[in-house]
Amino acid sequence: MNSSKRTWILVGGLLLLVGLVVLPFLVKNFRVFQLNMVMVYAIAILGLNILTGYNGQISLGHGAFYAIGAYVAAMLMAYGGWPFWLTLPVAALVCFVFGYLMGFPALRLGGHYLALATFALALAIPQLLKYKAIEGWTGGVMGIVLNKPEPPFEFSMFGQPLSQDRWLYFVILATLLLMFLIAWRLLRGRVGRALIAIRDHPIAAAAMGINLPVFKSLTFGVSAAFTGVAGALGAVTVAFVSPDSFTVFLSITLLVGVVVGGLATIHGAIFGALFIQFVPHWAEDISKSAPWAIYGVFLILLMYLMPTGAAGLIDRVLARFKGSAPAANPSGPSASAAAPASTHPVGGKL
Amino acid sequence: MEAFLHQIFAGIATGGIYASVALALVMIYQSTHHINFAQGEMAMFSTFIAWWLIQVGMPYWVAFFLTIGISFVGGLVIQRTILKPVEKAPVLTNVIVFIGLLVIFNSVAGWVFDHTIKPFPTPFPKGSFIESKYFSAHEIGTIVVMLCVLAVLFSFLRFTPVGLAMRAAAQNPESARLVGIRVSWMLGIGWGLAAAIGAVAGMMIAPIVFLEPNMFSGILLYGFAAALLGGIDNPWGAVIGGFIVGVLENILGAYVIGTELKLSVALVLIVVTLTLKPNGLFGKAVVTRV
Numbered sequence: 001m002n003s004s005k006r007t008w009i010l011v012g013g014l015l016l017l018v019g020l021v022v023l024p025f026l027v028k029n030f031r032v033f034q035l036n037m038v039m040v041y042a043i044a045i046l047g048l049n050i051l052t053g054y055n056g057q058i059s060l061g062h063g064a065f066y067a068i069g070a071y072v073a074a075m076l077m078a079y080g081g082w083p084f085w086l087t088l089p090v091a092a093l094v095c096f097v098f099g100y101l102m103g104f105p106a107l108r109l110g111g112h113y114l115a116l117a118t119f120a121l122a123l124a125i126p127q128l129l130k131y132k133a134i135e136g137w138t139g140g141v142m143g144i145v146l147n148k149p150e151p152p153f154e155f156s157m158f159g160q161p162l163s164q165d166r167w168l169y170f171v172i173l174a175t176l177l178l179m180f181l182i183a184w185r186l187l188r189g190r191v192g193r194a195l196i197a198i199r200d201h202p203i204a205a206a207a208m209g210i211n212l213p214v215f216k217s218l219t220f221g222v223s224a225a226f227t228g229v230a231g232a233l234g235a236v237t238v239a240f241v242s243p244d245s246f247t248v249f250l251s252i253t254l255l256v257g258v259v260v261g262g263l264a265t266i267h268g269a270i271f272g273a274l275f276i277q278f279v280p281h282w283a284e285d286i287s288k289s290a291p292w293a294i295y296g297v298f299l300i301l302l303m304y305l306m307p308t309g310a311a312g313l314i315d316r317v318l319a320r321f322k323g324s325a326p327a328a329n330p331s332g333p334s335a336s337a338a339a340p341a342s343t344h345p346v347g348g349k350l
Numbered sequence: 351m352e353a354f355l356h357q358i359f360a361g362i363a364t365g366g367i368y369a370s371v372a373l374a375l376v377m378i379y380q381s382t383h384h385i386n387f388a389q390g391e392m393a394m395f396s397t398f399i400a401w402w403l404i405q406v407g408m409p410y411w412v413a414f415f416l417t418i419g420i421s422f423v424g425g426l427v428i429q430r431t432i433l434k435p436v437e438k439a440p441v442l443t444n445v446i447v448f449i450g451l452l453v454i455f456n457s458v459a460g461w462v463f464d465h466t467i468k469p470f471p472t473p474f475p476k477g478s479f480i481e482s483k484y485f486s487a488h489e490i491g492t493i494v495v496m497l498c499v500l501a502v503l504f505s506f507l508r509f510t511p512v513g514l515a516m517r518a519a520a521q522n523p524e525s526a527r528l529v530g531i532r533v534s535w536m537l538g539i540g541w542g543l544a545a546a547i548g549a550v551a552g553m554m555i556a557p558i559v560f561l562e563p564n565m566f567s568g569i570l571l572y573g574f575a576a577a578l579l580g581g582i583d584n585p586w587g588a589v590i591g592g593f594i595v596g597v598l599e600n601i602l603g604a605y606v607i608g609t610e611l612k613l614s615v616a617l618v619l620i621v622v623t624l625t626l627k628p629n630g631l632f633g634k635a636v637v638t639r640v
Contacts, residue, residue, distance in 0.1 A: 058445050060387075105625045111441035112385040113628070116574055117621055119387065123571050124617040131610055248567065252449055259446055288465075292457035299450030303443050304435060 024169045025160045032165040033237065034277060039172045040234040041273035043179050045257040046266065047226025052255075053264035054187060055219045056199030057106060061118030063251030064125040065095045065224040067243075069231025071129065074144040074241040075137055084149045084236050085171065091232035092225040099224020103217030122251040129243035143242025146235065165237075172233050179226060183266055186222070195219060196264070227254075249292075256295045259302055262309025271310035357600045363489035364558075365596020366496040370551035371573030372580065372588035373503070374544040379582050381520040381540040382437075387448040390570030391455035392428075393548030394563060396421040397556045398463045400549070401470055410473045414553060418546045425545025429538040437534070459563040470556035492554045499550055500589060503543070516540060571616040572599065578623045581630030591630065595619065 024032045048062045072094050073087040102121070106114050129138050138144070151167035160166070186192060194215055197205035206212050235241045253276050261272025275298075280291035306313060371389065378386045386392075396417055403413035432451065436443050474491030485493075507513035518526040519536035527533050552566070559565050572595055580591025595616075602615055623630065 052442065056442065058442055060445070060449065105621050108628065109624050112383075112445065113624055115387070115441075115445045116385055116578075117617075117624060120571055120574065120613075120617040120620045123567055124613040127611060127613045252453060255446065255449060263442075287461055289457040289461035292453050293461065296450045296452075296454030296457065299453065300432065300447050303439075303446055303450075307443070 020173060021170075024166045025156075025158045029163055029165050032163075032169050036165065036169055036172050036237045037234070038270075038273045038277045039169075039176045040230050040237055041254075041257060041276055042269045043176055043233065044227045044230035044254055045261060045272045045276075046179060046183055046269040047223045047228075047230065048254050049258045049261070049263065049265070049269060050183060050187070050195075050226065051219055051223035052258060053262075054192065054195045054199065055216065055223075057216065057220065058111065058115040059118045059223070059251075060115050060248075060255065061121035061125075061251050062224075062227050062254050063246050063248065064118075064121045065099060065227040066231035066234065066250060066254070067125050067129065067241075067246035068098055069095050069228030070235035070241045070246070071138060071144075071231075072228070073232035073235045074146055077146055077236075078144050079137075088175065088229055088232050091228045095228025095231075096221040096225040099228075100217055100221035102224070103220030106220055107213050107216055118251075119248070122248040126243040126247055129246070139242075141243065143240060143245075146239045146241070148236060148239050168237060172237070175229065175233060179229065180266065180269075183226070187266060191215075252295070256299060258309075259299055260309055262311030262313075263307070265309065265311035268309050268311030271314075275310075353604075357604045358597055359485055360489065361597035361600030362593055363485065363492050363596070364555075364600065365576075365593035366493045367551050367555045367569065367592075368572045368576045368595050369589040369592025370496050370499060370547055370554075371569060372576035372592045373500070373585055374547040374551070375573060375577045376582060376585050376588040377540050377544040377547065379577070380585075381516065381537050384441075384444050384448070385574075385582070386544065387445065388451035388455060389544065389548055389573070390566030391452045391459075391563075392421075392425070392545055393552035394566045395455045395459050396424075396545065396549035397470065397552035397561060397565075398459055400553050401468060401556070401561055402463070404471060410471060414473070417549050417553065421545040421549035422542040424542075426538045426542035428545075429541035433541070434534065434538075437537070456563050463563075465563060468561040470553070470561045472557040488557060495550065495554055499547060503547070503585075506543075512539065568613055568616075571613060571620075572596075575616045575619040575623070577630075578620055579630055581632040584630070584632045587630055587632030590632065 024035065027035075044062065044066055047065075048059060051057050051059055051062075069091040072091040073084070076082040076087045076090060077084055102118075105117060109117055130141050131138075132140070148164040148168060149171075150164060151162045153162075155162040187195070194205065194210045197208065197210060198212060198215060202212060238245075257269070257272030257276045259272075260275045261268030261270070279294060283290040283294050302309060308315075371393070374389055374393070375386060378384060378389070399420055400413050400417040403416060404410060408416070428451070432447065433444075436447055472488045472491070474487040476487060507517060515526070515531045516536045516539060518529075519531055519533040520540075523533045526536075551569075555569060556565070559569070573592075576591040576595040577588045578591070579594060580587030580589070582588070598619075599612060599615060603612055607615065
């Protein structure tokens, strides 16, 4: 990389940062709330993508970890009086433990069975949260109402004060950057290569000296921890948790985000999050059911036409711009086989 | 004791429903080695079709058999158009496509037929001659219908050339292809049969749980549990698993944990089965050559 290119990247990064800082003061409070949700979803999607995209373990139940994170944060804030930022590491830790425990049976369950077990988890979690015996803690069907954190100082820009939502925006943005940095450090090295190797050929990976059980269950834990942090942030953003916000459709929404953004990409999480936050809002003008119909159509069509998702598309366009072939990135697990099933010789897999 | 017996018999009746959902799952699993997550929503959609047919004035049994026919064709068409391209794709791709189907059926049902809860008629009304001390007429009727489905399915697979071809295609696709069986079409027929069985199950359960787009989420989970418990590659196992799960659910719901945690029971059942006895009670152990 020559020095002029490096300068450009630096300038671009700075501009982006300034843009991100100014952005919440240019739009209305409700838009800030939506942006907050986008960032929350991005963290959750990143978590799911580490597990499903990179490690090939299918989870249809990440909404459960999101719910656990949300409830941990809500309970600590409502009953323990904890400051909100302190609940994040706790939510991460609790979800890591739950994810790690879920990862154990997952070791024995490949593909479909894992999808099935996690699907069952997603279906069961609202019922568990409503359960009478723990109602004192979870608030039962009514859920828990929270207060958004007050900004620590007064400030205004372009005539817009630093409201609760705008303060939250910066907290979530900082968390988002931190989580992306962690994911990037984790996936762009030995660990990431090990995860991909396990996904693509577990036996070969084991032969190369990768400890499969340790890696797979730890990945489950880390992935759940990411999603749990997102859940905690989401609880504060909405200022409310209730069992019915964490149905199986939340898990499916996260999966939609991963697929739209691009399996096994890091920056794809942003596109996926934008999609699941804004597309339903537009589609709801057509019909109450339209968002889900659109989700479904997108899921199937993307699997046929664009298995690498939005991130893959953008990478390809950029590569064309530069006039070079796209870098050999670790493409999604479905990239090779989803669209052109016909390229497989008949029965060639056996 | 009276009440206890009643719980058991009620469990057997719902077990019949789980058995048929499990059977539909096994039908698809046997031939494609995929678990169809959209099975419940497909059955729900079929039930809506039946409801609509009855609504426009058709007699119950005409609507019943017409719905089965429509569901069979629908299942076949879905396999031919949507699933054929990903037949050889990795598991993840298939699961995502199944989830896509689930979401589409669920939302289209809500879109077309509305989200309001609708009553669904039963062909076995209260007070008819089959009613007995322990079973309501509908429960008896459900069990009889499910046994008929099983008998028809068994004779189809056992005594017809197409049934033989289907079993061959499921057991050994390569050799089946070599003797001239169109394996891919056999998968399509398998899907059609699964959709038809699902439709019957839907029409039998709808009078109990009422008709609405999310009616199947719990039932599907119990269907999964039943299929896994019985061994997902064994149709008879799936049926027995269905009855076991139905009775278990009713007894636990009535005496041990209450109705609030019913879905969690299914979750525990699934995870325990998968970890302790992954092949189920009657399934074959799977050996993979590497």
